[in-house]
Amino acid sequence: MVTSRAQAVDLLAAGAGGLGPTAWEPSEPVVLLVEDDAGDAMLVEELVADSALKIRLRWVRSMAEAAAVLATDIPDCVVLDLHLPDAQGLEAVSRIRASAEQAAVVVLTGLAEEETGLAAVAAGAQDYLIKGRVEPELFGRAVRYAIQRKQAERGAVALQASQMRAQENARLERGLLPRPLLRGEGVEAVSRYRPGRAQTLLGGDFYDIVQSADGTVHAVVGDVSGHGPDEAALGVALRIAWRTLVLSGVTGSEQVARLEELLLAERIRNEVFATLVTLTAAPGERTARLVRAGHHGLLTRTGTEVEWVETPGGPALGVIPGLARWPVTELAVPAGAAVVLFTDGLFEGHVGRGTERLGEEGLLRLARERAALAPEPFVDALIEAAEGLAEAQGGLADDVAVTHLRWS
Structure with missing residues (x-):
């Protein structure tokens, strides 16, 4: 576990240019944290360290930095603060989904913003977490379930597209x-x-x-x-x-x-x-x-x-x-x-x-x-x-x- 706030910030900052330490196993989920506040980023890192779910965590401070990362690497999950210097609220969710449609999204909200979290889920996020009310096991479970739900959604969309394609092909074959x-x-x-x-x-x-x-x-x-x-x-x-x-x-x-x-x-x-x-x-x-x-x-x-x-x-x-x-x-x-x-x-x-x-x-x-x-x-x-x-x-x-x- 990280023993001080300064150590946490230094560790996250060091990981900002890559997908974490090389000791991580490839099967571990990759999570991109988009958070402009270093203190909140430290708290997320502590949740990851204390969670039973091993996660490869990467931290960026803005939507612009997130877009640069997503242009080349797509994580399994994006943990997203809704108050960024260059994106606010549901706009941030929309921009993340546009850049990484196949990644799960978990938003971070304040104590008085639960309705915003619900709106984010309605807009396409898989889950939301309230800052200050998240335990390590809850965090790990939320990330794991979000990834599973996203995979299920993608499977359902692919199945529906396949069924529609089969129906279209059948209609065309009848015409041929x-x-x-x-x-x-x-x-x-x-x-x-x-x-x-x-x-x-x-x-x-x-x-x-x-x-x-x-x-x-x-x-x-x-x-x-x-x-x-x-x-x-x-x-x-x-x-x-x-x-x-x-x-x-x-x-x-x-x-x-x-x-x-x-x-x-x-x-x-x-x-x-x-x-x-x-x-x-x-x-x-x-x-x-x-x-x-x-x-x-x-x-x-x-x-x-x-x-x-x-x-x-x-x-x-x-x-x-x-x-x-x-x-x-x-x-x-x-x-x-x-x-x-x-x-x-x-x-x-x-x-x-x-x-x-x-x-x-x-x-x-x-x-x-x-x-x-x-x-x-x-x-x-x-x-x-x-x-x-x-x-x-x-x-x-x-x-x-x-x-x-x-x-x-």
Whole structure:
């Protein structure tokens, strides 16, 4: 224990440039005392010395000195006098919380200022102590409980933020992954979406299938560059716009041009772009019309034969605004044949622990090995095979959207 007032002041002043003696254990809580009165600072130091709770104490005399310390070191708790030369009352609490939001705050008040202490707690402090009425055990308990309450508050805030993020992600996923709008028989559709391993970050992969009143089947699969709620929201906007254009009779190159206009208006950064492929197949015809915008190829299935198909296309949406052209090409679709559209996350996953990726040839090989399967198990097995090859690195890094269409 400190034996004199002078020794106490000298000890605290010596500790003002660091976090106390090096003999302290790292597990001991670090407390920053903000107090302009040397006598009151000495009393706090004596409380610390007599308390069963070992504390690393650091003393500063003003809010300016506290701000300088908090700029580089955040303590577990700040013991704060409400009457400082450069901050008074609740202003001091607000400034400390602004500088060290994760630190607990215990305020020091006078005998006649208990209401001020209560107001400080309402303003965000964890507790208050009245000068002259604090015993060592009470002081140690107040600091310990304040730190625990602050940790509980931070945990509750983090949990609430996580729940809200999960709810937002669920709403966005529902917008990205709609139910196919099929009006009759003649086509069988299977769609799947799998999030990448960074599941907290939504991607902008999307798909949709619409059958118009005359029986024509329209499908789209697309991918907005990047991950996060902004990219997912843009993917939702593009999908909804695509469905609206289809139902309004706008197809082909004009449809893709309208989608690019939407992307340019909605994207939050100029470097954001989107790739997509659209398919239109009228009833009774043995061909489908394709438009590719920066998208890779697709798979066709005829019996047990699987082929990779590349058709002429144009650039991704948003890469050369207003200058791009997207040709419409025809793809033969015999009776009983199927077309598989997918985003690049399906074949860009790694194989094993190295840098090798599955690639287009690897995906084609996996598809041919499963060619005899019916549509639904074929799609599931294809995704699971790609995920299995990437398991050594935690699974597929990017989201995957797959749509399998088969005409009967």
